[in-house]
Amino acid sequence: MEEFRLPESVKDVLRQTSEIANYLWQREWIERNGGNISVDLTDHFEGASLPSHVAYVKKNFPKEAANMYLYITGASCYLRRLVDTIEKASCIIHINNTADGYAILWGGEKKNFVPTSELSSHLTIHLFNKSQNSGNKVVLHAHPSELIVLSHHKIFHDEQKLNHSIWKMCPEVRVYVPRGIHCTPYAITQSDDLAQMTIDAFKTRDVALWEKHGATVTAPTIEQAWDFMDVANKGAKLLLMAWAAGFEPEGISDKEIEALEKLFNL
Numbered sequence: 001m002e003e004f005r006l007p008e009s010v011k012d013v014l015r016q017t018s019e020i021a022n023y024l025w026q027r028e029w030i031e032r033n034g035g036n037i038s039v040d041l042t043d044h045f046e047g048a049s050l051p052s053h054v055a056y057v058k059k060n061f062p063k064e065a066a067n068m069y070l071y072i073t074g075a076s077c078y079l080r081r082l083v084d085t086i087e088k089a090s091c092i093i094h095i096n097n098t099a100d101g102y103a104i105l106w107g108g109e110k111k112n113f114v115p116t117s118e119l120s121s122h123l124t125i126h127l128f129n130k131s132q133n134s135g136n137k138v139v140l141h142a143h144p145s146e147l148i149v150l151s152h153h154k155i156f157h158d159e160q161k162l163n164h165s166i167w168k169m170c171p172e173v174r175v176y177v178p179r180g181i182h183c184t185p186y187a188i189t190q191s192d193d194l195a196q197m198t199i200d201a202f203k204t205r206d207v208a209l210w211e212k213h214g215a216t217v218t219a220p221t222i223e224q225a226w227d228f229m230d231v232a233n234k235g236a237k238l239l240l241m242a243w244a245a246g247f248e249p250e251g252i253s254d255k256e257i258e259a260l261e262k263l264f265n266l
C-alpha cells in the first residue's frame with residue numbers, strides 16, 4: 001500500500017494556517033469552537049495519485065465540486081488547536097469524480113472527527129471564486145470583536161456611511177481594505193441564505209460583516225485573508241475608541257481620501 005505524501009506547497013499552507021490561527025487566538029477572535037477556515041488546494045494536487053485504500057463517505061456536492069481538494073477545519077474543533085495539533089483539528093478532503101462522496105486524505109485525527117458543518121457554505125464560496133477566476137483560494141470566518149460591535153450599531157444599516165467612517169480613521173484602512181465592508185444582514189448560521197448573501201458581498205466588497213455574528217473574508221492566501229480582517233477591524237476599533245472617549249473623530253478629509261485613492265489607484 002503506497003503512502004500518501006503531501007506536496008511541499010501544501011505543507012507550507014498548513015504552516016501558514018497554524019501561524020494565522022495563533023494570531024486569531026491571541027486576538028480573541030476564535031473563542032471555543034468559533035470560526036472556520038478552508039483552502040482550495042486543487043491546484044497543488046494536480047497530477048497527484050491517490051492511495052488505493054481511500055474510503056469515501058457519501059455526501060452530495062454540486063457537480064462542479066468533482067475532484068476538488070480542500071483543506072477544512074473540523075466540526076466542534078477548537079481553532080486554537082491548529083497552532084500545535086493541526087492534524088487533529090482539521091483535514092484535507094478529496095471530493096470524488098461523481099461529486100457524491102468525500103474522503104479524508106490527511107488529518108482529522110481527533111476522535112469522531114468530521115469536517116465543519118460549514119463545509120457546504122465554504123464550498124459554495126470556493127465554487128463562486130472558481131467561476132470568477134478570482135484567484136481567491138482561502139475562506140476565513142472568525143469573530144473579530146470590534147467589527148461585531150459595530151454591526152450592533154445603527155451605522156450598520158448605512159453601508160456607505162460605515163465604510164466612509166472606518167476609511168477616514170487612518171490611511172491604511174482605505175488602502176488595504178480598498179473595496180470595503182459589506183453589511184450582511186443577520187441570517188441563521190449554516191443557512192443557504194447566508195452563503196448566498198456572502199457570495200453577493202464578495203462581488204463588490206473585501207469583507208462580509210455578518211450582523212451580530214462575525215466576519216468572513218476570501219483571499220488568495222491565508223495571510224491576505226487575515227490582513228483584510230485585521231485592517232478592517234482596526235478601522236472599527238479606532239472608531240469605537242473615539243466614540244468611547246466621547247468625541248466624533250474628525251477623520252481624514254474627503255479631499256485627503258481622494259488623494260490617497262489617486263496615489264494607490266483605488
Ligand SMILES: [Zn+2]
Binds near residue numbers: 034141143213
Ligand atoms: Zn461564527
